[in-house]
Amino acid sequence: MPQQQEEGRVRRVRRATLWLLPWVVTGGLEITLAPSLAQDAIDASEKGIQRYRQMLKADPWSNPAMLDVDRGEALWKTPRGPKAVSLDGCDLGKGPGVVKGAFAELPRYFTDADRVMDAEARIVWCMEKLQGFERAALLKNPYPGGGRATKDIGALATYVAYESNGQKLMPTLDHPKEKEALALGEALFFRRGGPMDFACATCHADQGKRIRLQGLPPLSKPVEARKVVGEWPAYRVSSNHVMTMEHRIYDCFWQMRMPEVDLGSEVPVALTMYLVKTAEGGEINAPGLKR
Numbered sequence: 297m298p299q300q301q302e303e304g305r306v307r308r309v310r311r312a313t314l315w316l317l318p319w320v321v322t323g324g325l326e327i328t329l330a331p332s333l334a335q336d337a338i339d340a341s342e343k344g345i346q347r348y349r350q351m352l353k354a355d356p357w358s359n360p361a362m363l364d365v366d367r368g369e370a371l372w373k374t375p376r377g378p379k380a381v382s383l384d385g386c387d388l389g390k391g392p393g394v395v396k397g398a399f400a401e402l403p404r405y406f407t408d409a410d411r412v413m414d415a416e417a418r419i420v421w422c423m424e425k426l427q428g429f430e431r432a433a434l435l436k437n438p439y440p441g442g443g444r445a446t447k448d449i450g451a452l453a454t455y456v457a458y459e460s461n462g463q464k465l466m467p468t469l470d471h472p473k474e475k476e477a478l479a480l481g482e483a484l485f486f487r488r489g490g491p492m493d494f495a496c497a498t499c500h501a502d503q504g505k506r507i508r509l510q511g512l513p514p515l516s517k518p519v520e521a522r523k524v525v526g527e528w529p530a531y532r533v534s535s536n537h538v539m540t541m542e543h544r545i546y547d548c549f550w551q552m553r554m555p556e557v558d559l560g561s562e563v564p565v566a567l568t569m570y571l572v573k574t575a576e577g578g579e580i581n582a583p584g585l586k587r
């Protein structure tokens with residue numbers, strides 16, 4: 297091998313070693329850290345995060361999601377779409393135009409659509425049927441990328457949820473199709489699949505699980521589910537926008553490397569039904585605030 301080439305190779309190896317150095321050092325640290333010290337570090341950062349959340353919660357107007365509540369309300373009340381009508385004729389389950397309290401009983405069965413719908417599915421239905429928007433266009437890229445504003449459907453869902461604030465999650469479950477949705481949601485929550493062989497339950501059924509610093513709430517346990525389910529839609533600080541429950545579920549499916557689920561389709565509605573039923577009686581405190 298010519299000397300120049302040989303020297304180049306040595307330099308490259310040295311550079312690679314330098315890059316590896318921090319990894320070797322931190323790897324060493326992990327081994328020398330006593331388990332109790334590691335636990336202390338986790339507890340300290342968890343406390344820091346809790347304090348940060350409390351500070352943001354102490355002043356509800358510090359939650360940027362309130363802007364989406366306002367935007368959603370304006371979108372609801374403004375004549376829009378090819379038919380130039382507002383959503384005042386939209387029936388969320390309590391009669392046309394009644395928004396207050398409607399979210400607390402969603403998802404529910406709707407006779408006109410002959411299916412169970414959550415807030416977002418129903419909003420899409422009303423935008424299509426009342427305002428004349430094209431369904432395919434509404435369902436194309438329905439979620440914002442990181443740092444981008446929540447789309448109209450998300451803002452509308454945030455407004456609708458906000459109008460049930462303080463009420464308890466009370467799915468009615470009178471109709472056979474509502475019971476079917478619940479059974480499907482429960483099955484989906486526990487069924488493993490996809491290339492990683494994950495179920496929702498892999499990450500969300502046991503106490504004390506975490507990914508890096510993120511605690512994973514056990515959503516199959518009523519006490520835990522009641523704490524978080526009523527907080528959606530929520531402003532997610534790390535991605536700078538409001539995420540609806542369907543967006544959250546979509547993202548978790550992505551983490552599982554499962555096929556994409558369409559907004560408002562049977563699967564996210566059924567999972568939402570399962571989550572809401574598990575969290576039944578929990579207070580709606582939306583929009584919430586997430587890390």
Ligand code: HEC
Pocket residue numbers: 485494495496497498499500507510511512513515524525527544545548549551552567571586587
């Ligand atoms: C690989 C682990 C993993 C799987 C599997 C998973 N999730 Fe998640 N989930 C997460 C993480 C991580 C977060 C928190 C994200 C964050 O803090 O930004 C989360 C958050 C959530 C939340 C919000 C909880 C809160 O604090 O308010 C819900 C609801 C949720 N997931 C539902 C689901 C459902 C339904 C499924 C199955 C379709 C699922 N997840 C599958 C990792 C997972």
